[in-house]
Amino acid sequence: MKLPKKVTLKEVGPRDGLQNEPQQVSTEHKAAWIDRLSKSGLSYIEVTSFVHPKWIPQLADAAEVLSSITRQPGITYAALVPNRQGLERALQANIDEISVFMSASDSHNKNNINKTITETLPVLKEVVSEAKASGKTVRGYLSTIIACPYEGKVSPEQVKDIAARLxxxxxxxxxxxxxxxxxxxxxxxxxxxxxxPEFAAERLAMHFHDTRGLALANISKSLEMGITIFDSSLGGLGGCPYAKGASGNVATEDLLYMLDAMGIQSGVRMEGLIAAGELMESILGKPLKSRQMEIHRRGGK
Amino acid sequence: MKLPKKVTLKEVGPRDGLQNEPQQVSTEHKAAWIDRLSKSGLSYIEVTSFVHPKWIPQLADAAEVLSSITRQPGITYAALVPNRQGLERALQANIDEISVFMSASDSHNKNNINKTITETLPVLKEVVSEAKASGKTVRGYLSTIIACPYEGKVSPEQVKDIAARLxxxxxxxxxxxxxxxxxxxxxxxxxxxxxxPEFAAERLAMHFHDTRGLALANISKSLEMGITIFDSSLGGLGGCPYAKGASGNVATEDLLYMLDAMGIQSGVRMEGLIAAGELMESILGKPLKSRQMEIHRRGGK
Structure with a gap:
């Protein structure tokens, strides 16, 4: 089993996690949590989203979060941006990197962004070129890469075509x-x-939700295929809007356990993640659902 | 990714699950649950253990469980047996198949069976030959095949040597x-x-606990290696005695989801497992922890 020696974990909990949590978290608590994540060895944290607050009220304080955190050298602090207005706000907040997003299936894209794929592409093109002109790196998110909640299976060719456009x-x-x-x-x-065969492995990241407990199996296969960048969310925060109450993103600490046991370096320290998890459990007043947090709470190791 | 076309799931919930549940389940409830499992398409159910009741009081009613269930044609009903006394009781209860068990690491074996590996082998040899003489098939269980809670990593060569003896x-x-x-x-x-290279794949089963959420990843790799028999436990019942409150065996219904999605036949029907899971949730008065039961409770699919 050929595995990479080193991978990068991109923590998306403060954005993808919190935007799907029913509970509102205060700006102060978000900043304290992100600051704790910054001490765990992570090199990339997606801290918020500059979408319009009426879409995602949980993240309405995007600019305040960015001005409240203590940025650490060597860490990229990123944010999601849906359009030019969002980009302006993100640039004013001095974001390190922006992310644009769309879906590989038309009906999910419409439901999520209120535009067809064809209508979305020029909007993203404008945002990407402005962001690049401002000296920022840009990450693209492509959703529903295997299946769409409305259309069923999505073909790899469809994913490839949109990836090429991005x-x-x-x-x-x-x-x-x-x-x-x-x-x-x-x-x-x-x-x-x-x-x-079309895109360099170093430019592709995998972003798995763990709704059916398959994220680590899929990451293990992705590692074998040469992928070295993985998105994850501390404590598996987030949930799935299509299966209410089900699990969200793969938990960063469960992924870290697997990587450590495989001998793959990530630079992330388990005790740092557990400390950030404990803080979030006290903020939310509920246990986080990851296996590592569960084992930690029970006094195991 | 080369995968087998067909696999066998061996349901161990009534034994490995219930022996690790803190709550006592009545004989009547056990039988009702096993009868419901018998209608799900499973071809193998390990229903109980004939160990001495002082060791595992939860399964003290082994004989009563076997006389209370309605056996279905085509299903093998099996039970764990530690020694000759247990075998006698299992034969009197007209068990279809017996299982003997030991560990690949000495300290786990001592802790579990109160004997060294060297002391255990002749006991098992006697049980196996008597069971075979009585016309029964015999399954061996070998624990701690990757790691021991007391000794750490266990070498594949050690596992191979004991497997050869068995x-x-x-x-x-x-x-x-x-x-x-x-x-x-x-x-x-x-x-x-x-x-x-030493043993036919058709004679090896994999038995994963899901303590760190890695069971499906490990099963996926085992399938690629040609393994076609997997133990699992409805609802992931069982827990782990070495990490109190943590998850137990891989959940049968979560494994079935993966197999179905891979196009691998098992003969097991998801709705049959969900029905058995709902019954067990009402018996235990608590939700089962599997992803499929969670999705089902939330009204998803």
Missing amino acids: FDMGIDELSLGETIGVAVPPEVERLLEVLL | FDMGIDELSLGETIGVAVPPEVERLLEVLL
Whole structure:
């Protein structure tokens, strides 16, 4: 089993996690949590989203979060940006990197962004070129890369075509989102067999939701295929809007356990994640659902 | 990714699950649950254990459970047996198949059976030959195949040596137990690379605990290596005695989801497992922890 020696974990909990949590978290608590995450060895934290507050009220304090955190050298602090207005706000907040997003299936894209894929592409193109002109790196998110909650299976060719459009716009990296957590390893393998001849593995990230407990199986297969960037969320925060109450993103600490046991370096320290998890448990007043937090609470190791 | 077309799921919830549940379940409830499992398409159910009641009081009613269930044609009803006394009781209860058990590490074996590995082998040999003489098939369980809670890592060669002794005794199949749920896919691959040149894949089963959420990743790798028999427990019942409150066996319904999505036949029907899960939730008065039961409770699919 050929595995990479080193990977990068991109922590998306403060954005993808909190935007799907029913509970509102105060700016002060968000900043305290992000500051604790900054001490765990993570090199990338997506801290918020500059979408309009009426869409995601949980993240209405995007600018305040960015001005409240203590940025650490060597860490990229990123934020999601849906359009030019969002980009302006993100640039004013002196963000390090921005992310643009769309879906690989038309009906999920419409439901999420209120535009068709064809209508979305020029909007993103404008945002990407302005961000690049401002000296920022840009990450693309592509959702529903295996299946769409409305349309069912999405073909690898469809994903490849949209990925090519996004790279043509000038994005630096593409995060492939398995939005509804239905994929199994052979599907991940087939998708990557189509994508990897076209795009460098170093520019692709995998973003798995753990709805059906398959995220680590899919990450293990992605590692075998040469992928070295993975999105995850501390404590598996987030949930899935298509299966209410189900699990969210793969938990950063559960992924770290697997990587450590595989001998793959990430630079992230388990005790740092556990400390950030304990803080979030006290903020939310509920236990986080990851296996590592569960084992930690029970006094195991 | 080469995968088998067909696998067998061996349901161990009534034994491995219930023996680790703190709550006592009545004989009547056990029988009702096993009868419901018998209608889900499963072809193998390990219903109880004939160990001395002082060791596992939860399963003191082994004989009563076997006389209370309605056996279905085509299903093998099996039970764990530690020694000759247990075998006598199991034969009187007209069990279809018996299982003998030991560990690949001496200190876990001592802690579990109160004997060294060297002392255990002749006891098992006697049980196996008497069971075979009575016309029963015999399954072996070997625990701590990757790591021991007391000794740390266990070498594949140690596992191979004990497996050879057990097959030499005449066992029909060996179930390899990853007792503490610490293994990652490359370790499973290394172990199977050592075992598969020696033993036919059709005679090896994998038995994963899901303590760190890695069971499906390890099963996916085992499938790629040619393994076609997997132990699992409805609802992930069981827990881990070495990490109190943590998850137990991999949940049968979560495994079934993965197999169905991979196009691998098992003969088991999800709605049958969900029905058995709902019954167990009402018996225990608590939700089962599997992803499929969670999604089902939330009204998802």
